[in-house]
Amino acid sequence: MSGTSPTGPGSRPRFAVVDYGAGNLVSIEQALVSAGAAVARATGPDDLRDADALVVPGVGAAAPAMERLERAGLVEPIRRWIADDRPFLGICLGLQLLFEGSDEDGAATLGVLRGRTRRLDDAPSLPHIGWNQVERRRDHPAFAGIPDAADFYFVHSYAGAADGAGDEVALATTTHGRPFVSAVARGRLLGVQFHPERSGEDGLRLLANVVAAVRPASVARDDLPVTA
Amino acid sequence: MLRIRVIPCLDVANGRVVKGTRFVDLVDEGDPPELAERYAREGADELVFLDISAAPEGRGTLLEIVERTARRAFIPLTVGGGVRSVDEMRDVLRAGADKVSLNTAAVADPELIGACARRFGSQAVVVAIDARAFDARAAAWEVVVKGGREATGLDAVAWARRATEQGAGELLVTSIDRDGTQSGFDTALLRAITDAVTVPVIASGGAAGPDDFVRAVLEGGADAVLAASIFHRRQHSIGDVKAAMAAAGLSVRAVAA
Numbered sequence: 506m507s508g509t510s511p512t513g514p515g516s517r518p519r520f521a522v523v524d525y526g527a528g529n530l531v532s533i534e535q536a537l538v539s540a541g542a543a544v545a546r547a548t549g550p551d552d553l554r555d556a557d558a559l560v561v562p563g564v565g566a567a568a569p570a571m572e573r574l575e576r577a578g579l580v581e582p583i584r585r586w587i588a589d590d591r592p593f594l595g596i597c598l599g600l601q602l603l604f605e606g607s608d609e610d611g612a613a614t615l616g617v618l619r620g621r622t623r624r625l626d627d628a629p630s631l632p633h634i635g636w637n638q639v640e641r642r643r644d645h646p647a648f649a650g651i652p653d654a655a656d657f658y659f660v661h662s663y664a665g666a667a668d669g670a671g672d673e674v675a676l677a678t679t680t681h682g683r684p685f686v687s688a689v690a691r692g693r694l695l696g697v698q699f700h701p702e703r704s705g706e707d708g709l710r711l712l713a714n715v716v717a718a719v720r721p722a723s724v725a726r727d728d729l730p731v732t733a
Numbered sequence: 734m735l736r737i738r739v740i741p742c743l744d745v746a747n748g749r750v751v752k753g754t755r756f757v758d759l760v761d762e763g764d765p766p767e768l769a770e771r772y773a774r775e776g777a778d779e780l781v782f783l784d785i786s787a788a789p790e791g792r793g794t795l796l797e798i799v800e801r802t803a804r805r806a807f808i809p810l811t812v813g814g815g816v817r818s819v820d821e822m823r824d825v826l827r828a829g830a831d832k833v834s835l836n837t838a839a840v841a842d843p844e845l846i847g848a849c850a851r852r853f854g855s856q857a858v859v860v861a862i863d864a865r866a867f868d869a870r871a872a873a874w875e876v877v878v879k880g881g882r883e884a885t886g887l888d889a890v891a892w893a894r895r896a897t898e899q900g901a902g903e904l905l906v907t908s909i910d911r912d913g914t915q916s917g918f919d920t921a922l923l924r925a926i927t928d929a930v931t932v933p934v935i936a937s938g939g940a941a942g943p944d945d946f947v948r949a950v951l952e953g954g955a956d957a958v959l960a961a962s963i964f965h966r967r968q969h970s971i972g973d974v975k976a977a978m979a980a981a982g983l984s985v986r987a988v989a990a
Contacts, residue, residue: 531803531829539807564831565854629735630956632856632902634933636736636778636986656736656986658778658809660831660856681735703809703831705773 518592518719521547521556523583523599525563525573533562533596536702540712542719550582558592558719559583561599562702564660567607567614567622570598580615587617590692592719597661600689600696604665618674618689618696623666627682632662639677639687639699647688647695647714648677655707657687657699664698665689693718736986737950738778738957739974740935741964743768745814746786748794750965762965766801772964773806776971776988780806781834781905781935781959783861784814785880796828803829813861813905822849826857834859834905837878840885840892843899850900859935860901864889864922865909874922881909893926903933905959911939913962918945923953935959943969943977950983 520537524530524546534544537560547553561583563570574580587593587603595603602614607622614622625633636656641648664685679687679698689696695715701708743750743765750762762768769780780802784795799812812825813834822833833853839846839860850858863881864874874889893904906926908919918936927934936955940946946958963969975985 529803529826529829529831531800531827532807532831535804535829536807564856565852630931630933632932633735634856634903635738635957638734660809662856700809700831702807705808709807 516721517541517543518557518716518721519543519545519555520558520560520716520719521545521553522560522562523547523574523579525570525577525579529564530562532700533560533702536709536712537716539709541716542712547579548577550578553582553586557721558594558715559586560594560596561602562596563598563602565598566610566612567598567601568610568612570602571612571614574602584615584617587615587694590694592715593694594715595694595696596702597698597700600698601661601663601665603689603694603696607663609663617694618665618691620666622663624663625661625681625683625685628662629682632660633681634660636704637679637681637687637699639679641677641688642675645676645688645690645695646718647690647711649714651707651710657697657701657704657708659687659699661698665696734984735956736778737955737978737983738935739776739946739971739978739985740779740781740957740959741768741772741777741971742781742783742937742959742961744783744785744961745795745798746784748798751785762962765798766805768965769802769806769810772971773808776975776986777808778986779809779811779957781811781813782830783834784812786814796824799825799828799830811859811905813859818845819848819852822853822857826853832857832859832903834861835901836861836863839896839899840876840878840887843895846896846899846901850902855900855902858901859903859905860893860896861905861907862889862893862896862926863907863909864919866919866922872921872925874919874925877909881912889922890925890929894929897930897932901932903935904930905935905937908938912937914939915941915963917941918949918953918955918958920948920953923949923955927954927956933957943974946974947977947981947983950978951981 677688876887933956936949940960
């Protein structure tokens with residue numbers, strides 16, 4: 506039941522949404538379709554072959570998520586995808602998994618970003634549930650047309666704490682008790698701790714910006730000169 | 734800064750939104766996905782669907798409604814009513830809900846809260862507590878289940894604490910004395926529970942006007958406020974409630990013009 510576009514997937518970039526049993530995929534799929542993508546679920550490495558962009562969504566704890574990714578044979582393909590600097594979007598747990606490990610359950614995670622996932626310090630309430638302001642540290646095309654400090658929807662208790670190398674990947678911060686990194690970007694990788702698919706108009710705009718930055722492989726091929 | 738959330742609640746029976754007084758005398762108030770979309774547009778911060786059709790054949794209808802809603806309203810959706818197992822919770826999440834609220838089944842088997850939290854994360858598990866004053870003069874409340882029809886003798890504050898220890902990520906606290914009466918939230922009940930737990934608490938039951946929402950937060954300590962009929966019947970808009978909150982110095986998300 507993936508939401509392939511009625512207007513023809515050929516013209517839309519193909520987004521593979523990793524399905525590893527971590528809850529609600531309907532909202533992210535529907536939001537990506539609204540944002541102009543063609544969407545298919547990825548349950549194994551073969552499902553990435555035709556994809557133009559990869560999305561790792563997810564809520565919950567790191568250890569069971571890593572186990573399911575291992576079992577699906579997706580851990581190495583995801584690492585390679587990111588190492589090749591192909592378009593990648595990590596949402597919530599999908600961002601946390603990019604770091605080296607999680608303090609929540611001690612799981613070793615993908616390790617494509619330096620730092621660990623830590624419990625939010627000095628938070629007045631946990632989980633951090635609700636709308637909060639995302640304050641940008643620098644410009645990024647994903648936030649084009651979205652006012653600074655716009656509200657996005659969060660549901661989490663842990664967040665990636667970028668260590669040392671953090672400043673170069675940190676894109677935005679949010680304050681709940683203390684500031685934490687709520688968005689990271691490096692090359693064509695984007696990670697957000699909030700849920701753009703649950704953040705109303707601004708969330709849809711962010712996803713539309715992400716989709717717009719991805720060119721479908723078919724179109725790219727058509728653009729190549731025919732001569733050798 | 735984390736915003737105070739304003740949440741319209743849609744009581745759903747047999748595929749329609751209904752509202753009654755104290756869970757009886759139900760009146761049809763519309764198509765769930767249509768109302769959901771309208772509220773999202775008007776600035777709702779989340780939506781709650783409570784399935785009050787006790788009949789098992791209502792389940793398929795509910796899942797279909799959840800899925801249709803998830804396609805139209807891109808704000809968080811909590812679904813409650815009749816979820817009794819990890820598998821049932823999985824079905825509701827797969828249909829497009831972000832959170833599931835457990836009520837009667839959690840009282841019957843508190844372990845269910847932990848099982849659901851381990852599988853889907855605490856953030857997806859809301860425990861709904863329907864409470865009624867033991868005695869109008871004493872600050873003590875009893876948990877009632879089965880849509881307010883059955884008393885349990887369980888102390889509501891103790892149950893709130895227990896539920897969060899088991900892994901509830903949020904509590905939805907409804908005063909059955911006030912529900913549908915438009916006589917204001919039970920701020921004493923809210924304060925007793927918000928003082929006892931660290932997870933977010935959603936206030937429910939009794940909202941009449943914008944000032945009631947403000948009091949639920951300032952006096953009751955609520956993190957979010959929920960109401961049904963005053964929004965369905967357009968007695969007050971979500972914008973009215975947020976304006977009153979902002980005027981009282983509370984942090985709310987701006988409603989798009």
